[in-house]
Amino acid sequence: MFPSLKRMLIGRPLKSKELGEQKLNKTKALAILSSDALSSVAYGPEQILIVLVTVSAAAFWYSIPIAMGVLILLLALIASYRQIIFAYPHGGGAYVVSKENLGLYTGLVAGGSLLVDYILTVAVSVSAGTDAITSAFPSLHAHTVPIAIVFVIAITLLNLRGVTESASILAYPVYLFVLALFILIVKGMYDIATGHVPAELHTSLGSPVAGISLFLLLKAFASGSSALTGVEAISNAIPNFKKPAPSNAAKTLIAMGSLLAVLFTGIVLLAFYYGIAPKADVTVVSQIAEQTFGRHFMYYFIQGTTALILILAANTGYSAFPLLAVNLAKDKFIPRMFTVRGDRLGYSNGIIMLGFFSIVLIMAFNGQTEHLIPLYAVGVFIPFTLSQTGMVVKWIREKPKGWATKFIINMTGAVISLIVSMMFFLTKFAQVWPILVFxxxxxxxxxxIRRHYEAVGDQLRLSTSEPAIKIEGNVVIVPVAGITHVVENSLNYAKSLTPYQLIAVYVFFEKEEEAAFVEKWSKWQPEVRLVTLHSPYRSIIQVLSKFIDTVERKASQSNYQVTVVIPQFIPKKGWHNILHNQFSLLIREYLLHRKNVVVSTVPYRLKK
Structure with missing residues (x-):
């Protein structure tokens, strides 16, 4: 049943030679790797207004120069990550750049930040998408968390089907969102230019505002910079591109930056001219769409596509997280299971773990996007800062042709990213302090984890000085609970281990049980030695363990190996297991940790 369900959900297994067919062209890559950055247009401008409204609505005109600052940072980041793509064409992004140029510890800070950031990408994107849905349908507010969890599960399953298939499906809503916002921006700008938007809705540019300060403007700038989350995803996912991968990745990065700049600027301008103020239960984009089109088809089209891209922006995390996990796993910093490709040639373990932790985060924060965004953004800007600094060090050390220009670009990105990171810590410490703990x-x-892998490697290496154990024979112990085909099967297996000394062990609780069992055994298997052990506290494992220890001490003196053969019957149907005690499994699990004992399970499969 499970294999059939699995095939239905994620499709047929793919052969390894089909991996090339799973690579992305620029059109599909732009959709799934830029969805996070493009979707942040839906909440980035709103974050600026949330800060400015603490002074007054008159301060909203500052959103325009702040947006210009965000665009300068975007330009620096696009130029910087374009250089990273060509300098490190095998992917890895901030982790690889920081590790190679700033040291291992710094690389782990960048890698750890990005791992957490991609989990937050999924949680923030899905939560924001759910907010867009509940803005249009307020009756759904009470079900925010269950709706978000359903979306995470759906996206996880979609990604388990493979990169190409998920990209083919997700491309449509991403491009529909871009189209919807272009229509909104063009219509809004037309209304403004033709005088259909009353001038009294907004204050004039340059109007003096009491209470404004440089600190507050920097805080608004840092909040608005949350619109740049996801810019680094393309540099992490270069291996997903068709050849020539670096060139295609660089072109996709520039296309993403251009779209992001136009959409972000347009929403900021419309919000200013319409005099939009942030509200708890209605998003800024929703208010702009309603004022531009009214609650008609275009309003619901914009809200629907916004909700879709906010939810599907989580796919950026699903594209980048598994590849980053592969790099960390190859360096032995996280479990090796993250390097294994699944049935559909994707890194399934990374995809599943990302979905699981995202659901945990959504439940922990009750799906409240505004509480997640600051932590999400600071988790992005730490790797931004480290990767740009790493590239600065690289250019100074290597000094390739034209390095001075590259140095200036990366230095600019590093300085601005550092300022944004510091502003998050200074202004939103109550929300971002967990990053200092985790x-x-x-x-x-x-x-x-790395120390464990190194220790295992040292012990398994043949060059180690530890001598191999010489085995002269076996002392075979078979725990028995009755006279059955299961026990008979195990005894026959034990007799095949030659040379051997075979001991059957029966643990009894009452004296009457012992006498009856010994009599039956002497008639059934007289040639097999039977040892009976009394357990006054009805503990089979404890009594059996003490006996095995005694035998092991004597056997080791003669270079004999102690082997415990455990009889176990296997029910025909899996659910039948709950109808039987699992002493054989408990004994096996306990004995596996004994240093000089071999444990062997002999299954007897039932037919009914």
Whole structure:
């Protein structure tokens, strides 16, 4: 049943030689790798207004120069990551750049930040998309978390079907969103130019505002910079592109930056001219669309496509997280299971873990987007800062042709990213402080995992000085609970281990049980030695363990190996297992941790 369900949900398995067919062209890559950055247009301008409204609505005109600052940062980041794409064509982004140029520890900070950031990408995107739906249909507000969880599960399943298939499906809503916002911006600008938007809705540019300060403007700039999250995703996912991968990735990055700049600027201008103020239950884009078109078809079309791209922006995380996990796993900082491709040639373990942790985060924050965005944004700008700084160090060290221009570009990006990061810590510390707790924990976990792999490698390596154990024979112990085909099957297997000393062990609770069992055994298997053990506290494992320890000490003196053969019957149907005790599994699990004991399970499969 499970294999059939799996095939229905994620499709037939793909052969390894079909991997080339799973690469992305520029059109599909732009859709799935830019959806996070493009979707942030729906909440980035709103974050600026949320800060400015604390002074007054008169301060809204500052959103325009702040937006210009965000565009300058965007330009610096696009230029910087374009250089990273060509300098590191195998992907890895901030993690690889920081590790190679700033040291291993710095690389782990960047890698750990990005891992958390991609989890936040899914949580923020789906939460924001759910907000867009509930803005249009307020009766759904009470069901925000369940709706968000359903969307995460759906996107996870979609990505398990493979990169190409998910891209083919997700491209349509992304481009529909771009089209919808272009229509909104063009119509809004036309209304403004033709005088259909009353001038009294907004204050004049340059109007003095009491209470405004440089600190507050920097805070608004940092908040608005959350619209740049996802810019780094393309540099992480270069291996997903068709050849020539670096060239295609660079062109896709420029296309994404251009679209993001136009859409972000348009929404900021419309919000200013319409005098839009942020509201708790209605998004800024929703208010702009309603004032431009009224609550008619175009309003619902814009809200629908906005909700879709906000939800599907999570796909950027699903595209980049598994590839970053592969790089960390190859360096032995996270489990090796993240390097394994699934049935559909995607890194399924990374996809599943991303979906799981995103759901945990949505439940923990109750689907409240505004609480997640600051933590999300600071998790992006730390890798931004480190990757740009790493490239600065690279150019100074290598000094290739034209390095001075590259140096200036990366230095500009590093300085602005650092300022934004510091502003998040200074202005939103109550929301971003968790990163100061979990980042050291993540790096500590990285080192512990790597230490484990190194220890395992040292012990398994044939060049180790540890001598191989010489085995002269076997002392075979078979725990028995009755006289059955299961026990008979296990005894026959034990007798095949030659040379051997075979001991059957029966643990009893009452004296009457012992006498009856010994009598039956002497008639059934007289040639097999039977040892009976009394358990006054009805613990089979404890009594059996003590006996095995005693036998092991004596056997080791003669270079004999102690082997415990565990009889186990396998029911025909899986659910039948709950009808039987699982002593064989418990004994096996306990004995697997004994140093000098081999554990072997002999299955007896039932037919009814």
């Amino acid at each position: 980042m050291p924990l993540i790096i500590f976990l990285f080192y512990r």
